[in-house]
Amino acid sequence: MALSDKSIWGLIGLGILALVVVVGLIVCVDLEHIQGNEVGVVYTWKDGVQETALQDGWKWVWFAKINKVDVGTQKLSFAKQLENDKSGEDTADNEFARIEVACGADGGQKAHITFTMNYRVTPEGAVQMVRDGIEEDYEYVILKRLVIEQVNKLARPREALAIYSGEGFNLLAEDVSAALKAHPVLLDRGILVENA
Secondary structure, eight states: OOOOHHHHHHHHHHHHHHHHHHHHHHHHEEEEEEOTTEEEEEEETTTEEOSSOBOSEEEEEESEEEEEEEOSOEEEEEEOOOTTOOTTTSSSTTEEEOEEEEESSSSOEEEEEOEEEEEEEOHHHHHHHHHHTOTTTHIIIIIIHHHHHHHHHHHTTSOHHHHHSHHHHHHHHHHHHHHHHTOHHHHHTTEEEEEO
8 A cells, every 4th residue: 555645745744843843852951860969050041040959860941951060078189299190180080289388487498288178069059150150160260279378378377397297287287177167258159168
């Protein structure tokens, strides 16, 4: 049994309609799987960034984009770089070169500070980061700068020998940790320092 011209054109029309529906869904719907350590921040085409972040699970939105942001505990390190490594690009995640400080009474002593910090981002902080467009590089934009600033501020007035001694080392570590935990920029950005 042969198909009539009308049937052939009907099948072609249905195929075109199905293709338009599939392309429309691809363009208009964003489907993401949000892990337990992530939130999804929704950017709608009409209203911009939504205030409430999506929790874990499969999520889909119409005429919008879901940006996933890690809100689990993360680690930021400043350590001695291996030969041929580039700061922020070596084998460890979020690792930068150790911090060099000119310290002592006249600034004539050099100290190399190795630093590690555990932190997390609140869901509200994730929303703000997406709004500011820094959700992918906030480690460079905010954290790296503030850590170096606080370590320099607190280590500069101390003698290098005091920094490297047991008690002096512990005092510097406690001072830096306390300063970062209470830093207004980090708190306003929703970045909570757990320990340093």
